[in-house]
Amino acid sequence: MVKAYRPNTLKEALEVINKEECLIFSGGTDLMVKNKKWSGVESSFTKPVIFIGDLKELKVIKKKGNIVNLGAGCSCSEIAENDLVPEYFKEVFSSMASPAIRNIATIGGNICNASPAGDSLPLLYALEAILVFESTNGERRIPIEEFILGPGKSAIRGNEILREIEINIGEFNKVYYKKVGTRKSIALSKVSFIGLAKVTGGKIEDVRIAFGACGPKVIKVKTIENVIVKLGYLDEKALGDIKKMYSKLIVPIDDQRSTAHYRKNVCLRILDNFLMNVK
Ligand SMILES: Cc1cc2nc3c(=O)[nH]c(=O)nc-3n(C[C@H](O)[C@H](O)[C@H](O)COP(=O)(O)OP(=O)(O)OC[C@H]3O[C@@H](n4cnc5c(N)ncnc54)[C@H](O)[C@@H]3O)c2cc1C
The missing domain is CATH 3.30.465.10 (Uridine Diphospho-n-acetylenolpyruvylglucosamine Reductase; domain 3)
Known part of the structure; x- marks a missing residue:
């Protein structure tokens, strides 16, 4: 005992x-x-x-x-x-x-x-x-x-x-949370994402982006967030560049819950949805 x-x-x-x-x-x-x-x-x-x-x-x-x-x-x-x-x-x-x-x-x-x-x-x-x-x-x-x-x-x-x-908790006025699992709840995440932004008069003043379940640790990269804030606005080219930066860092694995290919594609689509909403 x-x-x-x-x-x-x-x-x-x-x-x-x-x-x-x-x-x-x-x-x-x-x-x-x-x-x-x-x-x-x-x-x-x-x-x-x-x-x-x-x-x-x-x-x-x-x-x-x-x-x-x-x-x-x-x-x-x-x-x-x-x-x-x-x-x-x-x-x-x-x-x-x-x-x-x-x-x-x-x-x-x-x-x-x-x-x-x-x-x-x-x-x-x-x-x-x-x-x-x-x-x-x-x-x-x-x-x-x-x-x-x-x-x-x-x-x-x-x-x-x-x-x-x-x-x-800052003062974020754009919030996008997505948990992708087999079901809406009672399922571990295949991928999860949160994007937070403070946008004033169309200008991005603060942004935070984090991906879960698609690498050994949560992916959050301050240097990319700083690039977005420095730009302030995202045109088509900037959007493409930011997605490429994250694409290099998102290296998921295959496991019983999902495949690496699926996870990576979903992450990039969710990121796209979030960025389109803040630009
Ligand atoms: C059916 C089922 C479904 C689940 N679904 C999800 C899900 O959808 N999403 C999800 O994220 N997780 C899920 N989990 C996992 C789990 O429920 C969570 O990770 C939960 O938050 C763990 O909290 P706990 O208090 O039960 O941790 P415990 O099991 O008590 O502890 C977990 C670890 O943390 C340590 N620990 C706990 N508290 C402290 C403390 N205060 N200080 C230091 N060390 C500490 C323990 O020593 C242990 O190593 C699921 C689990 C089950 C069984």
């Missing part, structure tokens, strides 16, 4: 993981699948498990000006139903999984699982979210882009818990 901890506070949880290597269990929707050996048999764990899903310090959602802080233990449903988050967040979080999974699956778990198909990731990359970790040594802040190192690999340290995600 594996040892299990159910701390009452974040402080207590941090003290436990500082002394002993534990498996952090939030909603468990990824962990239960990952640790399942075969159908009909309960998942088994090789390390002590610490349950953090009920910690109220991880359930806080707050907003001050353009800064939104989402507690890492907030479920997809809690985020989708919260009035402090912009409408497009709701679209992202309510198209993940099924209602039952959404009620327990957390944003922290989606990030720390570091799957290229994690549906919250393109949104968080696009908004250049800062992850705030806590350990008994204090707080560590790290941009999401630096935290995720590859499929299933992250820069988390053994004694840390992701406490919250800090997001500058």
Whole structure:
């Protein structure tokens, strides 16, 4: 039998993981699948498990000006139903999984699982979210882009818990989110895309573009976004040039969900739709 901890506070949880290597269990929707050996048999764990899903310090959602802080233990449903988050967040979080999974699956778990198909990731990359970790040594802040190192690999340290995600939601007036899956929900993404832009008097003043599930990590390229903002307007030639830049970077794989060819074509078409709408 594996040892299990159910701390009452974040402080207590941090003290436990500082002394002993534990498996952090939030909603468990990824962990239960990952640790399942075969159908009909309960998942088994090789390390002590610490349950953090009920910690109220991880359930806080707050907003001050353009800064939104989402507690890492907030479920997809809690985020989708919260009035402090912009409408497009709701679209992202309510198209993940099924209602039952959404009620327990957390944003922290989606990030720390570091799957290229994690549906919250393109949104968080696009908004250049800062992850705030806590350990008994204090707080560590790290941009999401630096935290995720590859499929299933992250820069988390053994004694840390992701406490919250800090997001500058900016002032985007053009938003385009697309999740392409076998079904509208209850399906992992074949491809996902988010495009955000602030367009004033026809001029692009800020733009963010992120592709999910089409490479080992989310594709978001600041240098291309800067080119678009510098241009301010996109004529036919600029549109073609931008698409070529992304085309070189989108190198998906074939897997059980889709083919590389399909993924790449869909990404470029979605990008085209978004850019046509902001130009
Ligand atoms: C049927 C089904 C459908 C799904 N559909 C989708 C989908 O459409 N889109 C999608 O993106 N995902 C989907 N998932 C995957 C999963 O539900 C999500 O990734 C979910 O957000 C994981 O959250 P969790 O709280 O359950 O994570 P857990 O399983 O508890 O943990 C996942 C990982 O994160 C770590 N972790 C969790 N919280 C913290 C924290 N606060 N600090 C440090 N480490 C932490 C854990 O140690 C573990 O390594 C699906 C899963 C299932 C079973």
